Amino acid sequence: MAAPLDQLTSWRADWRGLNVVVLGLGVTGFAAADTLAELGARVTVAARTPDAERARILPVIGVDLVELSGDDANDADVVLALGADLAIVSPGFTPEQPLIRAIQAAGIPMWGDIELAWRVRDKVEPAAEWITITGTNGKTTTTQLTATMLAEAGRRVAPCGNIGVPVLDAVRDPAGFDVLVVELSSFQLHWLPTEGPGALSPLASACLNLAEDHYDWHGSPDAYAAAKAKVYANTRLACVYNRRDEATMRMVEQADVVEGCRAIGFSSDTPGPSDVGLVDDLLVDRAFLDERHTTALELASLADLAAAGLQTPHGLANALAASALARAAGASPVAVRDGLRAFRVDHHRTEVVAQIDEVVWVDDSKATNAHAAASSLTAYRSVVWIVGGLAKGVDLAPLVAAHRDRLRAAVLIGAERASLAEAFARHAPGLPVSEVDARETDRVMPDAVRLAARFAQPGDTVLLAPAAASMDQFDDYADRGRRFADAVRQHGEGAADDEHPAPSRDAG
Known part of the structure; x- marks a missing residue:
């Protein structure tokens, strides 16, 4: 018989006999099932269209699989019949799904993979410190950059979480780490408690920004903001916030933190005594030094940011946030600088693909919401904008209105082109707009590029910044x-072929 759930706060607790259902067989679902099986729990995965390779491995690790039909009532009956003591919910399940509501109505406790990872974080001792990062945009870059800075400081560090490596995999790595830099999505934060045995207490935390996104999942702007705000709960040393985003400041002001925790602001202007910021072309720290009321420490230069691919306003904000988090964890100014110099932005984040006939082509496919696309658009003077996809319940009309003056033309892609076309007609009348109506995925981008090339003039940037998700x-x-x-x-x-045409058959 397993110990009561409120006593399961260590890898060394008695998990044997605990009957757990894991909802979903994605990356996090598989990691949760594998972890619980290793702990000795009885585990069943319940999933719709489970990944075939992961499903093949489940019997090997002693985990059962139940395939759900997609019929809400039937799926609820199947899961409840398992008699689970605990449900682990994957981020893909929304709070209002009938299956989730049925499990809650039955009184079965629900954890996310992050709560499970926090409870068993001591598998390798000493347990790693956690730095937690969220925000509508910039999470992945800031997570990677913070980890790079800490690595330059000599710390054994793992970026993990929503970045792609499950926290449970990092916790169970036999080599162990000094620090886990954990990217948290709003979905993961939704399921996290802020008090009790499963509540996180990170060394430092940050919400980088808050903008419209994922309202379809959370149900309302307030619910989305409330999920993001959980990142600051119980922080011990530093709550890092964006001084140009009042929502993040309010989150810190309202957070229930450990006594002595400090609020550390970041912004691209001159920093105050508890901030990091910019003075001329230098990133400086006025937070983590004794003489912060009269002195600032130089961290890096704008040239260092440009070399790393962080030259946009959004990139600068990410670099400042990462600098604050790394400094909170003990990285020296030199380690921060060297981390920036060693870093390179991932693909599909304002990545220059080519320059053709004096037109620059930029891939910012990671701009999956309006806030990210706005940051990308702001970085360029004259843009042919490739935009569209799944808007996730967000109205993109304000984005069109705000950036009309920098647009040469727009090329619309994706399933929700009609509402986008209406937004351009209303807010940017006279702007050339073309739609890609290709039904086959293989044709979408060739058609979009062909149309964009017709509009682009020397000095323009053709920018893929869709402001929408891609799964359509x-x-x-x-x-x-x-x-x-x-x-x-x-x-x-x-x-190039047009510049150097092949000889005519009649030549010579």
Whole structure:
């Protein structure tokens, strides 16, 4: 018989005999099932269209699989019949799904994978410190950059969480880590408690920004903001917030933190005595030094940011946030600088694909919401904008209105083109707008690039910043970005052929 749930706060607690259902067989669902099986729990995964490779491994690790039909009532009956003591919910399940509501109505406790990871974080001792990062945009870059800075400081560090590596995998790594830098999505934060045995207490935390996103999942702007605000709960040393985003400041003001925890602001202007910021072309720290009321420490230069691919306003904000988090964890100014110099932004984040006939082609497929697209658009003077996809319940009309003056033209892609076309007609009348109505994924980006090339003039930037999710036509944002880059390269090869045409058969 397993110990009561409130006593399961260590890898060394008695998990044997605990009957657990894990909902979903994605990356996090599999990691949760594998962890619980290793702990000795009885585990059943319940999933719709489970990944075939992961499903093949489940019997090997002693985990059962129940395939759900997609019929809400039937699925609820199947899961409840398992008699589970605990349910682990994957981020893909929304709070209002009938299956989730049925489990809650039955009184079965529900954890996310992050709560489970926090409870068993001591598998390898000493347990790693946690730094937690969320925000509508910039989470992944800031997580990677913070980890790079800490690695330069000599710390054994793992970026994990929503970034792609499950926290449970990092916790169970036999080598162990000094610090886990954990990217948290709003979905993961939704399921986290802020008090009790499963509540996180990170060393430092940050919400980078708050903008419209995922309202379809959370149900309202307030619910989305409340989920993001959980990142600050019980923080012990530093709550890092964006001084240009009042929502993040309010989150810190209202957070229940450990006594002595400090609020550390970041912004691209001159920093105050508890901030990091910018003075001339230097990133400086006025937070983590004794003489902060009269002195600032130089961390890096704007040239260092440009070399790392962080030259946009959004990139600067990410670099400042990462600097504050790394400094909170003990990184020296030199380690922060060296981390920036060693860092390179991932693909599909304002990545220059090519320059063809004095037109720059930029892949920012990771701009999956309006806030990210706005940051990307702001970085360029004259833009042919490739935009569209799944808007996730967000109205993109304000984005069109705000950036009309920098647009040469727009090329619309995706399943929700009608509302986008209406927004352009209303807020940017007279702007050339074309739609890609290709039904086949293979044709979307070649057609979009062909149309964009017709509009672009020397000095322009053709920018893929969709402001929307990709799953209507692509596997994910990376697939969308790769297809864009391939189409741009094919366009470039065609342009080169036009400059150097093959000899005519009649020549000579």
